[in-house]
Amino acid sequence: MNYSISPGYNSFPVNSNSDMWVGPWPQYGQYRHLENPDGLDQIRQDFAAIRGLGFNSIRLITELKRYNTPPCTTGQGSYCHPCNGVIGNSVFSFDWFLSGWNQNISLNAKNNKCYAIQAPYDLPSNPQMAIFLQMLEDVIEVADREDLRVILLTADGFDLFRGGFGQPNQTAVDDYKAFLKVMTGYLATNTAIMAYDLDNEPNYKDNDNDLWNRKKNEVCDFSGQLYDAIKEQSDTNHLITIGLGHAGTTRTWDPGVMKTDFVSLHIYPEPQWQYDYGVNIQEDVMQHAIDRMMDQIYWASTYLERPWILEETGFTSSDDSGSWDCGTFGDYSDLNAFMQDLLPIIRDCGPSGYAWWGFQDSFENGYTPPDCSLQVPPGQANLDHSRRSWAFLMSGDPDPTWGYNLLMKQPACSTLQTFPWTATAPCSINPPNTVTLSDHYYDPYLNHISNPGLTGAVTGTCRDSEGRPIAGAVIAAANYLYTEQDPSDGDIFHYYWTHTFSDSNGDYVLVPFNYHTPGLNEFITQVRVTAPGYKTVEEGTLQGQPVSANIQFTLPGATPKYASTVTQTVLSTETISEQAWARVNFEGTNEIYGSMTVRARESIEIKEGFFAMNGCVFDAGIQAVWPDCNDYSGFRHSSHENSNELNYQENNNEIVLLVDSRSNSVTVRCFPNPATRQVSVVVPEYGPDMRYLLKLLSMEGQLILEEEMKNEMQILDLISIQAGAYLIRIETSDMNWCLPVYIVK
Structure with a gap:
């Protein structure tokens, strides 16, 4: 379960732990924690409710963000960060609104009450860092008492991987490394923590900051620097991950090139109200969105070849009370049907776990959906119900006698509490091996129904640099969409993105779609192709002419395999290296006449068919293996990628088999x-x-x-x-x- 906390001031400036308290996120309930000294007890009640729903862990969100500079200028009024004009350079701080709701104007963060954590972060010389870490440790201790493990979102914000003041992005990474060394060193022995999550959806932030084309080698390098800073200098006890988006984020923030212990994806049903086939039938639109989500779960389990969790998902729901349905995915019975579909997929189709977005329906400000007029309660204007209804608990303050069961959305909560996790069944998602447009895995928006003649379709094959087909490549297309014809203004077009996956032969088919005027100018202007562990390539421009009807893509790089199987013979003239992220298994007959080096992180399995000839050298060692950040065409060994000799000297777990030519076999x-x-x-x-x-x-x-x-x-x-x-x-x-x-x- 994702759960957010918020700090508040008892007095300002903050000089000691007694000057600050912590409680649930303000938007849970009706700002129920404001100026409440019992915030930790309210968090405890929430954690008990989460445990009662059947969850065994939380993703703890502190709302701590890194800023290169306070994000406003004079004249932006209440939207200015409280540190605006108070500090310069980079800062870790909380969003302005988190303490900005305080009724006491002298403590209101919008009244220029700046809580800033700045470098150097070392303890105890940095009191703001010390106070924050103590507050964080108190919350983690409460989770531990309620038998919940913690995935800690260490920080957030648009500037974690973006340089400021004209500085390169590396300056931001260096600052974050210094922050993480202190934080993770402080928490290194905390047994309630399961993992550190180093960022929340950096791919989407890049899109908002003109970094949509960030190179994969930079992502590889930056994630590796953070990983090494923690593992080699402060904390070897906890796992590391980064919260990513859906399959499309592989274009830049590719889990196949990132140095993390496991992958975390955020995949939701994403209804396309204007474009989806059957746009006027909400049930069809939502089912198509759910189908696309399930296909992405299958894709991640099949092609990432890494342990992964569904770190965020959700389904907005209401109690079916008239106008309040506007913008939601369905009512409580629809939420229950979604849970009945999702939970078996999580259990049977590969993820190691999942987390729901939103503990309790919130009062978060948002926008009104464009397709309806949203009616809201008096005094709560400009609230978007679709953004505040993600949770299993309805909005409102807890019952004075802690009556959470009265607030639970039934029957979905009962489905969650009674689901048989120990039972198993075959994965129900099983797309064909070759492109079949009637299967939504290959035509996610079912565009072939509105475009049965496949007008403007693009076909092709994805191969690696050695000509081998790439299955599971993600192919995205910019579809130029005709919307209307106005004699005074002329034809109006805009583009939207559609996607598909390549099949076992590397083949793909992209079908454009024009719901508004079928048969009029359906065409694709740009195609972007990527796959885990490969570079991203593209053809065409967003607002250009139609691309070719057939495009053969070659993706440089070789996928760093999660598990590798060896069946080859090594000739006396050959020197072979076989490496994998997790394990290498020898199958069949393996005859070694030359030289072979094997590296894997978890295990190397040698079976009876293995034979090493006199004079050969077979060197097998347990060692972390990561992709090469320069070109993805090779591997690097831990932090010693340039010196195998140094690796051998420092690796105490090395296993070596040498057959001496001076003696008989x-x-x-x-x-x-x-x-x-x-x-x-x-x-x-x-x-x-x-x-x-x-x-x-x-x-x-x-x-x-x-x-x-x-x-x-x-x-x-x-x-x-x-x-x-x-x-x-x-x-x-x-x-x-x-x-x-x-x-x-």
Whole structure:
């Protein structure tokens, strides 16, 4: 569950912890925490309600944002940040409104009450940093007491990755690194924290700041710098992620090139009221939007090849009370139907978890939807119901006796609380292997229905630099759309974006659409293509002429695989490197005559078909593997990408198998394999004048057992060893052998 908190002032300026308190986000309920010293207790009640709904974790949002400079100039009135004119340069601070609702004018943030955290951030010399971290720790402790784990959004804002004052973007990253080192160092031993989320939807912020074409190598580099700053200097205990958008964000903020421990996507139903086929039938429009969302879940699970969670999703709903329905996705029964569709997909189709956007319907200011006249309660003008109705709890202050059940949207909450997470079933999303326009995975907006002749359609194939097809490429098209014909003004056009995915052969079909006047000037002016781990390429311009009807795309780069399978023979003249983000598995017959290096983060599995010839070198090691930020065509090893020799010297988990050309091939075997209680290891050429050291290693290289061999056959006791895959290693003064062994219980 996503949950936002807000600070408030007891007195100003803030010089100690007693000068500031924290409570729920002001827009929950009816600004229910304002000037309330019991804010932590209200948060506790909210956390208990979240746990009661069946959630086991929260994504904690502090609303702390980084600004290069206060975001206004003289004359913008109440919209000025409270730090405007008070400080210069960059600052971490809270949005002006978070403390701006305070009824006490002397404490109102809009009255120039600036709470600024500025560099240097080191403790204890920076009191504002210390107060903020103590406040944050108090909230995390409350979550821990309610048995909730925390994904902490460390900061937000348009300027986390954007330089200010004419400085390059790297200056912002350097400032954020310094901030993160202090924050994560302070929280390094906190066991309630599950992960740090380093930003919220940076891709959308880039679009708002003329950075829509940010290069992937910069995204790769910046995410790697933040990751290393935390993992190597302050906190090795917690996971790291960055909250991204939907599949289309792969164009710039590509999880395939980012250095994170897992991927976090934000995918919602996105109804296209003006353009979607069946635009006049709300049920059809919403079902199409839900279908597109489910297809993106399938795409992420199939083609990201990384652990991932659905970090944000939601469905706006109302109680079906007349005009209040304007702008929402449906009523409470529709919300329940959405949950009944979504939860099995989360369980069966690949995500490691999900989080709902919005704890409680809010009173957030917004805009009135263009297609209806929104009626609002007296005194609450300019509220957009579609933006305030994302939650499972209805708006309003809690019942004085903590009657949250009275506020829950039924029956969706009951569906959530009773869903059988332990049951399993095959994933219900299974698009065809080849382009089939009747399947919404390949024609997400069902444009072929309104354009059955496929007028203006664009077809083609996506391949990598070696000519291999790329399945799961994301292909987006700018569709020039005719809207009306006015004799006085002439024809009116504008463009909208549609998308599709490539099939198993790399093939795609883009179908343009013109609902308003079918058959009139449907055409596509620009096509953008990308895939996880590949560069983005494009053809055409937004407001140009139609692109070619057939476009063959070549995407430079090679996808950094999550798991790699080796089936090859390495010739004596070859030097081969095989690497994967998580694991490398040897399958079938693997004969090594030359030199082979293998690296993976989690495991390397060598099976019975493996054979290493005299004189070959086989080097396998457990090590973090990340994409190369320069061109995505290779890999880099942790922070030592330019020195394999240095890597070997510093990697204590390295596993090396060397077959010495000075001796004959020696057959070392173990049985039974798999084993349960014990395993016998046999070295036929065992000699009493040579010392043989027998080791049992995990696939990560951790030493489990070690003993000296006394005879040609030695029995290892496995009773206390957990089930799993292991390596048996036999060492002498000049020879090493490795054998895989599988323990089952």
